[in-house]
Amino acid sequence: MLTVENIHYAYASGVEALKGVSLTVKDGEFVAVMGQNGAGKTTLVKHFNGLLKPSSGRVLIDDVETTKTSVAALAKTVGFVFQNPDHQLFSETVEEEIAFALKNFGYEPAVIEDRITWAVNLLGLTQYRKTSPFMLSGGERKRVALASVLSWDPKVLVLDEPTIGQDHQQKENLRQFIMQLQTQGKTIVVVTHDVEFVAECNPRVVLMREGKIIADGEGKNILTDPQMLEQSSIVLPQVAQVFTYLNLPGLPKNVIDLYEAKRLLLKMLETSQ
Amino acid sequence: MALIETKSLTYSYPGATKPSISDVSIKVEKGEFVLITGPSGCGKTTLCRTFNGLIPQFYQGELKGEITVAGLDAAKHPTYEMARHVGLVFQNPENQLFALSVEKDVAFGLENLGYPRDEMRKRVDWALNLTGISDLRDRSPHEMSGGQQQRVAIAAVLAMQPEIIVLDEPTSFLDPLSAQKIFDVIHELNKNLGLTVILVEHRLDLTAKYANHIIIMDQGKVRFDGETRRILSNEETRLIGVGIPKATLLYEMLNKDGANLGTVTPLSSDELAKMLLEVMKH
Numbered sequence: 001m002l003t004v005e006n007i008h009y010a011y012a013s014g015v016e017a018l019k020g021v022s023l024t025v026k027d028g029e030f031v032a033v034m035g036q037n038g039a040g041k042t043t044l045v046k047h048f049n050g051l052l053k054p055s056s057g058r059v060l061i062d063d064v065e066t067t068k069t070s071v072a073a074l075a076k077t078v079g080f081v082f083q084n085p086d087h088q089l090f091s092e093t094v095e096e097e098i099a100f101a102l103k104n105f106g107y108e109p110a111v112i113e114d115r116i117t118w119a120v121n122l123l124g125l126t127q128y129r130k131t132s133p134f135m136l137s138g139g140e141r142k143r144v145a146l147a148s149v150l151s152w153d154p155k156v157l158v159l160d161e162p163t164i165g166q167d168h169q170q171k172e173n174l175r176q177f178i179m180q181l182q183t184q185g186k187t188i189v190v191v192t193h194d195v196e197f198v199a200e201c202n203p204r205v206v207l208m209r210e211g212k213i214i215a216d217g218e219g220k221n222i223l224t225d226p227q228m229l230e231q232s233s234i235v236l237p238q239v240a241q242v243f244t245y246l247n248l249p250g251l252p253k254n255v256i257d258l259y260e261a262k263r264l265l266l267k268m269l270e271t272s273q
Numbered sequence: 274m275a276l277i278e279t280k281s282l283t284y285s286y287p288g289a290t291k292p293s294i295s296d297v298s299i300k301v302e303k304g305e306f307v308l309i310t311g312p313s314g315c316g317k318t319t320l321c322r323t324f325n326g327l328i329p330q331f332y333q334g335e336l337k338g339e340i341t342v343a344g345l346d347a348a349k350h351p352t353y354e355m356a357r358h359v360g361l362v363f364q365n366p367e368n369q370l371f372a373l374s375v376e377k378d379v380a381f382g383l384e385n386l387g388y389p390r391d392e393m394r395k396r397v398d399w400a401l402n403l404t405g406i407s408d409l410r411d412r413s414p415h416e417m418s419g420g421q422q423q424r425v426a427i428a429a430v431l432a433m434q435p436e437i438i439v440l441d442e443p444t445s446f447l448d449p450l451s452a453q454k455i456f457d458v459i460h461e462l463n464k465n466l467g468l469t470v471i472l473v474e475h476r477l478d479l480t481a482k483y484a485n486h487i488i489i490m491d492q493g494k495v496r497f498d499g500e501t502r503r504i505l506s507n508e509e510t511r512l513i514g515v516g517i518p519k520a521t522l523l524y525e526m527l528n529k530d531g532a533n534l535g536t537v538t539p540l541s542s543d544e545l546a547k548m549l550l551e552v553m554k555h
């Protein structure tokens with residue numbers, strides 16, 4: 001379990017990026033942290049693996065305060081994939097990249113080999129094992145960063161803006177992949193402003209604005225609240241836009257799922273004729 | 274004559290074993306808003322680089338076929354001259370910004386072309402205002418977030434007031450409302466000033482409604498090219514893995530299940546909602 005208790009955080013520049021944030025993420029939950037550019041999303045999730053320590057308040061991972069343990073120990077529990085994969089890739093080949101952290105965690109060579117094989121296979125990178133990460137496309141580099149983190153099997157996975165620059169198919173693959181990890185009981189935190197992606201995954205949504213959490217709950221309810229979203233510089237998912245526009249008695253407004261939308265609209269058309 | 278026309282354009286980067294775009298023949302008329310989409314690596318950025326002559330003049334490699342832009346042979350006409358006609362906003366804003374302040378970056382192109390100070394000032398203010406970054410004018414682009422850098426890159430190109438603006442995934446780092454506002458601004462310029470727009474985007478939910486013309490590429494080739502509504506109602510586009518707007522998908526699902534919503538494929542939620550209300554009235 002991940003517990004954030006009333007944390008504040010200020011960068012050296014004086015910018016107060018978090019202004020009293022509290023949050024609990026249970027094991028196995030899937031949470032999307034959303035909000036406008038500069039809302040403090042990245043700053044918040046960097047507290048989950050101890051990359052940042054709060055100026056005040058506490059962050060606990062499985063009841064251990066992040067200030068009372070090493071970043072290495074935290075990294076083993078909380079895997080973090082940065083927005084820009086180039087910030088975390090530095091090895092000559094993809095397999096060395098993945099091996100690096102595993103060696104640091106003290107795994108045996110045979111285990112390391114197994115884990116590499118498993119991770120490159122999972123992310124469709126087998127053909128690139130001996131390739132330099134810098135020869136790969138942006139989307140592929142993101143997958144290398146993800147493979148590397150998954151290889152040590154962290155309990156919690158944090159993905160910062162994984163959909164930026166990804167095409168439709170890549171996003172769909174990512175969605176399937178997240179679902180698969182969820183069935184394995186992983187806790188997943190995704191930072192994103194991609195409403196359509198979130199509408200399709202339907203996770204719990206935590207909405208941030210100016211260093212604070214302004215809403216926390218079911219995607220279905222938060223992503224269909226125009227006033228709330230506008231404050232966070234987010235637009236409604238298209239399905240929700242249709243229902244808001246229709247604004248008809250008897251028709252709910254909190255719909256984000258395509259199939260639910262179809263059912264409701266067909267029923268409406270039937271009864272109106 | 275079309276403002277942009279390519280004939281069997283085929284291009285390979287230096288040392289590449291296969292072409293990155295092949296046999297591309299397209300036409301863009303003055304005043305069009307064209308959306309280019311297709312899977313990563315299909316050649317969208319490469320095609321954009323041919324519009325202002327960066328390919329082949331800067332990238333070298335081998336270019337075959339013909340390309341005419343604003344009546345000029347873009348493959349041969351000097352790129353700094355092409356820049357008067359075609360403004361290109363790169364996929365990665367960092368590669369485009371180099372001055373010490375936002376204002377200087379936005380003024381850079383105008384300075385190069387020797388515009389008088391007054392005119393320059395006017396245009397810079399106009400562009401900063403349109404992109405919503407007037408208050409950042411003295412900041413260094415390199416200290417800014419990716420989203421803010423993207424606004425600066427767009428402002429810099431708008432300030433040049435080119436005939437054609439080519440935007441390669443220009444708002445990927447911006448939050449959705451900010452991205453929508455930028456697209457609205459570009460759309461206004463397209464409608465009111467006749468600016469010809471070429472936009473590369475994956476997120477058709479956000480952008481299909483602006484475009485009168487869509488080009489869908491796959492593996493270096495143009496697979497679909499035509500009027501947006503017509504192309505997006507063609508189910509074969511689903512096979513390429515293009516992100517069809519949800520409103521369009523919902524319309525199709527409803528029609529398939531017997532709702533009779535008419536034959537005009539909606540591209541936005543407003544259009545779909547209006548259709549539904551219309552059907553219910555009867």
Ligand SMILES: Nc1ncnc2c1ncn2[C@@H]1O[C@H](COP(=O)(O)OP(=O)(O)O)[C@@H](O)[C@H]1O
Pocket residue numbers: 011012013015016017035036037038039040041042043044
């Ligand atoms: N390294 C840093 N130094 C100083 N200020 C920063 C730094 N990183 C982020 N900030 C500022 O902190 C605030 C929150 O940023 P961030 O957490 O990156 O937002 P988000 O991820 O929601 O876009 C912003 O005002 C941003 O400018």
Ligand SMILES: Nc1ncnc2c1ncn2[C@@H]1O[C@H](COP(=O)(O)OP(=O)(O)O)[C@@H](O)[C@H]1O
Pocket residue numbers: 286287289293311312313314315316317318319320
């Ligand atoms: N500067 C370059 N040098 C060599 N190959 C490149 C370069 N830029 C792109 N390519 C290759 O050309 C193909 C098309 O890439 P690109 O035009 O960037 O596609 P898109 O913009 O649709 O994602 C890809 O196979 C890519 O690897």
Ligand SMILES: [Mg+2]
Pocket residue numbers: 041042043083160
């Ligand atoms: Mg961020």
Ligand SMILES: [Mg+2]
Pocket residue numbers: 317318319364441
């Ligand atoms: Mg590209």
